[in-house]
Amino acid sequence: MPLLSYKVKIIIMNDKIDTEKNKMWGGRFSAGASAVMDAINVSIDVDKKLYAQDIQTSLAHCAMLAETGIITDEDAAQMCAGLNEISAEIASGEFTFSRQLEDIHMNIEQALTQKIGASAGRLHTARSRNDQVATDFRLYIRDAIDELQQNYQTLLKVILVRAEQHTESVMAGFTHLQTAQPVTLGHHLMAYFEMFARDSERFADCRKRVNHSPLGAAALAGTSFPIDRQMVAQTLGFDGVMKNSLDAVSARDFVMEFLGVAVIAATHFSRLAEEFVLWSSVQFGYCRIDDSFTSGSSIMPQKKNPDAAELVRAKSGRILGDFITLAHVMKALPLAYSKDMQEDKPPLFDAYDALVLMQKAMIGMLEGMVFYPEKMLQDLQKGFPEATDFADWLVQKLNIPFRDAHHITGEAVALAEKKQCRLIDLSLSELQTFHSDISDDVYAVLDVKRAVETRTSFGGTAPARVREAIKQAKASLS
Ligand code: ARG
Secondary structure, three states, rough: OOOHHHHHHHHHHHHOOOOOOOOHHHHHHHOOOOOOHHHHHOOOOOOOHHHHHHHHHHHHHHHHHHOOOOOOOOHHHHHHHHHHHHHHHHHHHOOOOOHOOOOHHHHHHHHHHHHHHHHHHHHOOOOHHHHHHHHHHHHHHHHHHHHHHHHHHHHHHHHHHHHHOOOOEEEEEOOOOOEEEEEEEEHHHHHHHHHHHHHHHHHHHHHHHHEEEEOOOOOOOOOOOOOHHHHHHOOOOOOOOOOOOHHHHHHHHHHHHHHHHHHHHHHHHHHHHHHHHHOOOOOOOOEEHHHHOOOOOOOOOOOOEHHEEEEEHHHHHEEEHHHHHHHHHHHOOOOOOOOOOOOHHHHHHHHHHHHHHHHHHHHHHHHHHOHHHHHHHHHHHHHHOOHHHHHHHHHHHHOOOOOHHHHHHHHHHHHHHHHOOOOOEEEEEEHOOOOOOOOOHHHHHOHHHHHHHOOOOOOOOOOHHHHHHHHHHHHHHH
């Protein structure tokens, strides 16, 4: 106990109380905030990223206030000019943000006051920072989704190009990371096309729910001013207005949904990244990652490390952490706004930046990657990938029940393994020791290229099917 009270005292002694009261709401207060309060409360370092959206929102609000007669046209014109100047100053780096002014909204309002005087105070009529920040953030996430979608288009196109070059490159399809059946590299890459295309679809769906305007909900209950919420929503390119003012200021499911979609998307990136890490190793030797996406070792001269792929792999953990952070912030928060919700921005910004980097790194790696189909084929043949075809042939040609066929094939594999050869290298008389009716037309199905060509079922790995899938995918993109 004594130790605890000692610590508390030290903190309080070091925490100077500001004698100057807050300009925005100081009327009700007898002193300013303590330094610790400032430190915990300030968000400008994070939310200055929202400056463009904040000004956009203010311009739309200002135009509406004038249109509805709540403020005069002269005031509105001054505000608009001032806001545009501030926007230019921030963009060019001339603007000095003040931590005393807490957040982006108050920094901009204060700057406007300095430019146009007291009438700047009318901009906040019928508005609260609660609906303002929700609106800014929705605009930001909308733009974020649009950027991610552009990158997805590029990524998907690159995959199509690479897949098309390898519709005939036969490699092992794995289960349990053990050679299972032959597939083509093109087919393998197209599996990622499907995953990334679904992620892109999920972002598009998320955007629909992001794109509704909270502005006009004011602090939480709406306002008695004769505002026009639809007008503001339209100006800002929203699809509509949020129907409940409490929900409008309290909802952060749009952020969580973005993060949730990002988590799924990130797992897909991490899976492909993991394959690149494996494939580029000496042990696999299936691909070479371009030097521009690798690094050397400070001690081992022979090393070329797949850092970009590893970091893509790792960032998926980080994005999951961002989702969990926000889910925990939001859990059990009573309506309506609580300051907890200011903590929504760091995880979103973090996840968004990470995901963009993941996309770009993946695009770059895919573009520059050299594949080695000969090595893929060579490894494939060590793993008896033709075993299923052999068993299927026994069923189809000799009418043997599949269970027995499976057993016979197992015996043949054991012999080949012992002799360190492929099934196709066993002589007919050797094969006939497992079943006397085996004839030499079995050799046709023991060829892995042929095995791939016959997998023509819809969605299968046959080159003809994969080419068809690529063609359809191309059409879906353009
Ligand atoms: N900086 C705040 C945030 O990001 C803005 C909203 C503040 N609202 C309030 N009632 N104090 O959430």
